[in-house]
Amino acid sequence: MKQTLVVWLVLAVIYGVFFGWYTSFGGPLTEEEITKYLEQLEQNETPPEGLELMRRFMEEDTGGDFAMLNIIHYYDTPLQIGGVEPGETSRQVMNKYMQYMTPALFARACHPVFLGTAAAPAADIMNAEGMEIWSSGALMRYRSRRDLLNITTNPEFFGSHEFKVAAMQKTIAFPVDPWFHFGDPRLLLAFVLTIVGTLLSWALAHRSTRSQSR
Numbered sequence: 001m002k003q004t005l006v007v008w009l010v011l012a013v014i015y016g017v018f019f020g021w022y023t024s025f026g027g028p029l030t031e032e033e034i035t036k037y038l039e040q041l042e043q044n045e046t047p048p049e050g051l052e053l054m055r056r057f058m059e060e061d062t063g064g065d066f067a068m069l070n071i072i073h074y075y076d077t078p079l080q081i082g083g084v085e086p087g088e089t090s091r092q093v094m095n096k097y098m099q100y101m102t103p104a105l106f107a108r109a110c111h112p113v114f115l116g117t118a119a120a121p122a123a124d125i126m127n128a129e130g131m132e133i134w135s136s137g138a139l140m141r142y143r144s145r146r147d148l149l150n151i152t153t154n155p156e157f158f159g160s161h162e163f164k165v166a167a168m169q170k171t172i173a174f175p176v177d178p179w180f181h182f183g184d185p186r187l188l189l190a191f192v193l194t195i196v197g198t199l200l201s202w203a204l205a206h207r208s209t210r211s212q213s214r
Contacts, residue, residue, distance in 0.1 A: 003204050004200075004201045004204050004205070007197055007200045007201060007204070008197050008201070011193045011196065011197045014193065015189060015190060015193055018185075018186070018189055019186055021109055022109045022143065022185060022186060023065075023109075023143070023186070024063060024064055024065055024143045024144035024146070024147070026063065026144060026146055027063040028061040028062060028063040029058050029059075029061045029145060029146060029149075033058075033146070034055065034058045034059065037054070037058060037149045037153060038051060038054065038055060038058075040153040041054060041153065044153070044158055057145065057175065058145060058149070061144075061145045061146075062177055062178065063144065064144065064177070064178075065141060065142060065143050065144060066141075066142055066144075066145065066175050066176060066177035066178075066179060067113060067139050067140065067141050067142070067175070067176045067177070067179050068139070068140045068142060068148075068173055068174070068175050068176070069137075069138075069139055069173065069174055069175075069176055070137065070138045070139070070140065070171065070172070070173045071134050071136075071137045071171065071172050071173075072134065072135055072136050072137070072138070072168055072170075072171045073133060073134045073135045073168070073169050073170045073171070074089075074090035074091060074094070074135045074136075074167055074168060074169060075090045075166075075167065075168070075169045076090070077090070078090040078092075078093040078166045078167050079165070079166040079167075080166075081162055081163075081165075081166045082162075083096065083162070083163065084163070084166055090166075090167040090168070091167070093163050093166050093167040094163065094164065094167040094168070096160065096163040097160045097161065097163040097164040097167065099160065100156055100157060100159075100160035101151070101157075101160065104151045104154070104157075105140075105151065108142075108143050108147040108150070108151070109143045109147075110140065110141060110142045110143055110147060110148075110151075111140070111141055112138055112139065112140050112141070113139040113140070113141050113181060113183065114138065114139050115136070115137075115138045116136060116137055116138070117135070117136050118133075118134045118135055118136055118137065121133055121134075122134065130170075131172075139176075
């Protein structure tokens with residue numbers, strides 16, 4: 001009985017640590033935070049229309065996680081800016097951008113929900129001239145809008161962002177909130193740990209019964 005309790009306590013701690021890291025508890029952005037982020041964006045030469053868009057994005061913060069839907073079309077040959085080597089493909093240049101983004105994202109429990117390469121031109125398109133051809137699509141999960149802003153206002157982001165501009169011929173990205181998907185790692189981990197706990201409890205009970213019968 002004691003061993004079974006220890007098993008479930010350990011599994012509960014594992015789940016609690018993961019849940020605490022993966023879930024946003026900071027609540028919606030405050031007015032002070034919004035002002036701070038807008039000042040940082042303005043210092044980084046964000047155009048007025050971009051500042052207004054970001055202001056609305058921050059003021060409508062729900063405090064929870066959200067997803068960013070991205071569709072991307074790469075240049076056949078990337079723009080030749082500093083840091084781009086002759087012969088490199090646009091995807092290789094994009095990987096240089098991700099050298100900053102990947103650790104910054106995963107440190108904040110932000111990750112892709114799906115990634116894929118376009119299999120054909122757009123199958124359904126309306127009132128969007130020139131939007132037929134795309135290279136890839138992705139859905140990125142962010143723990144909170146605060147996390148996204150902490151990533152994108154970091155000075156390191158702007159150096160690496162040049163590689164994104166050099167690699168992408170066009171892109172569309174917009175946030176989705178509220179949202180839900182059945183592959184939420186919190187649900188999957190709860191399911192896996194429940195199975196592990198049940199199997200270990202059964203094994204301990206079986207071993208105890210065998211010991212008592214000897």
